[in-house]
Amino acid sequence: MRRPDVLVVGAGGSGAALAARLSEDPGRTVLVLEAGPVPRFPPGFPAELRDARLVPGAWPDAPTVRAYPVRLTPDLPYTAVRGRVLGGSTTVNGGYFIRARREDFDRWSARAGDARWAYERVLPFLRVLETDLDFGATPVHGGHGPVPVGRTGLGHPAVEAFRAAARELGHPDEPDKNAQGVPGVGPVPTNSAGGERINTGTAYLLGALGRPNLTVLGDCSVRSVAVERGRATGVVADRNGRRTVLEAGEIVLCAGSFASPHLLHLSGIGPAKVLTRAGVPVVEDLPAVGAALSDHPQVVLEWTPRRPVAEPAGSWLGGALHLSSSGGDHPGDLEILQSLVPMAGLVGRRTAVPGRPLALLASVQTPRTSGRLRTVSADPRVPPRIDYGYLETADDRRRLREAVRAAAALLSTSAFGEVSAGVVEPASLDDDGLLDRWIRSRLGTSQHTCGTVPMGRAGDPSAAVDGHGRVYGVSGLRVADTSILPAAPLRGPAATAVLIGELIAHAMCTVR
Incomplete structure (x- = not known):
């Protein structure tokens, strides 16, 4: 060559x-x-x-x-x-x-x-x-x-309920999330x-x-x-x-x-x-x-369908809602993605798992650099030390609480109640300390x-x-x-x- x-x-x-x-x-x-x-x-x-x-x-x-192997927080390993x-x-x-x-x-x-x-x-x-x-x-x-580039369909009953729930809470429609419009609810x-x-x-x-x-x-x-x-x-x-x-x-x-x-x-x-x-x-x-290293922390909220939900036809993704965290520095910095496949299916290579709950993925996408990557050996086979630095500041924890509460609010609407029998966890959303502990125990990342x-x-x-x-x-x-x-x-x-x-x-x- x-x-x-x-x-x-x-x-x-x-x-x-x-x-x-x-x-x-x-x-x-x-x-x-x-x-x-x-x-x-x-x-x-x-x-x-x-x-x-x-x-x-x-x-x-x-x-x-x-x-x-990475660490989302100093005491939380992750893959x-x-x-x-x-x-x-x-x-x-x-x-x-x-x-x-x-x-x-x-x-x-x-x-x-x-x-x-x-x-x-x-x-x-x-x-x-x-x-x-x-x-x-x-x-x-x-x-x-x-x-x-095609958008997820809105005809699935759970997606219709998701969009109706967002509207019930006063969130605007955002039919084209690639057009720089006002953040709101729409297909992905x-x-x-x-x-x-x-x-x-x-x-x-x-x-x-x-x-x-x-x-x-x-x-x-x-x-x-x-x-x-x-x-x-x-x-x-x-x-x-x-x-x-x-x-x-x-x-x-x-x-x-x-x-x-x-x-x-x-x-x-x-x-x-x-x-x-x-x-x-x-x-x-x-x-x-x-x-420095920047990524988006994510937490999954699961909900129980009232009746069996059809498998998705084209994508595991349903609708998406973007809304702003308090402070308003970065409009649309909170994201709630709807999964039409149970988490057990996503990790288990199946598109349907009868009887298992479905999920909303709540993440904070505020631009922030909190982690770092360090090489620890001259041997390429030894992975670097990767730390995400999630939840370090009071603002980090506040924003993720807001994302979780926003997702739970969708699940609590009468519109979503047409398909949902309720959120699986957390049991309490009102106490910041309890919610912080629940979030930390279920913290993940958006891989961004x-x-x-x-x-x-x-x-x-x-x-x-x-x-x-x-x-x-x-x-x-x-x-x-x-x-x-x-x-x-x-x-x-x-x-x-x-x-x-x-x-x-x-x-x-x-x-x-």
Whole structure:
């Protein structure tokens, strides 16, 4: 294999989009390395990875995920998973595909000092990546992009009750959650069509594999980036039991918010003190790599149906309600997602579990950075120490109480009472202390990690890359995934991950 112009590490939400766009230029050779399997045709993905009613990321023992031990609080261990297959986490997540809010883009633009991150500037890229199956091509939506975006149906009795309950409580309708309207209740945009999850590998790369300038290698684990005299020259990788060095003109890490900072650390790029303790020789002292981590805490409230509920037809997701926490700093920062599959089914690989309760997923999506990621060993097989830092402040606990109470309020309406016999837990919502203890005992995460390689202005010690993903202090090296977002957006970041691939590919094609 001759030396490629660009080597992309990771074929997930960002990496698949970036590699496909770069390879549209026949004069640029692109090599993609994916740690997991790379099916060559859509049927090559197992049926459970294509069924939009299932969530393979809820199965920590699945062969297409990598499980990371993390701590949500200092005394609360948890297992977070990421996709390890073509398409990455877009192959195993819930299919939620809601755009970040205008406020997010404007905040990132100001942080990076790059106007190209402002909402008006990214909107054309949001349109070009999608085919909106409900609205078609409009000034807001795309009609010819690789990712199909369809909204969950509202005809299911439990979804009708959810929407009616939100209206009963005075929440506005939000029929298009990708249009930057007033936060309210509405269907969930998903990257699915006809009940089939369309991951970014299928959407972007499978149709491009015939290009002579594009090579995608699966089951190839990257150990580190090779750096010579301040420039990235290639990667050290394991494939088919052999270790090799693959050189390239430019390296782009698209391995995700856990693996990308870990790879930088293993390459000697990160906080010097952390690297020295881990036994990694320091190449570039870059304190911001892994110094912060942002995600969305989540709690599940289960409710008992009055009568048997039909299996979902197209997606496990029902409706979604976005409302604002008290204080009003970030409109729509509380999210309540409706699951049409019992939690026992989501973790048990089934779309129906008769007699088991259904669930609402309540989360706080206020932009906040509370965690960090530290490499503890020079051995790539040893996972990094990942701390989420949830529930650290009084505001953290208040917002999550508000989200839980808002979900319980929906279940207490007369409208929802048409289908529900009541909430399973918690028994008491009025006492803050009791509710805090209940939340802590059931705390989870939305798996929306960002911020571990944050973008920002040159010279800012809290920044690791610029607005084009270029790593400060090391030429020829970029990061292009959700790790570059300074904080997780006000909505889940799957759609934004794809956007990052589009934006940085465009930058690489137009800015030399």
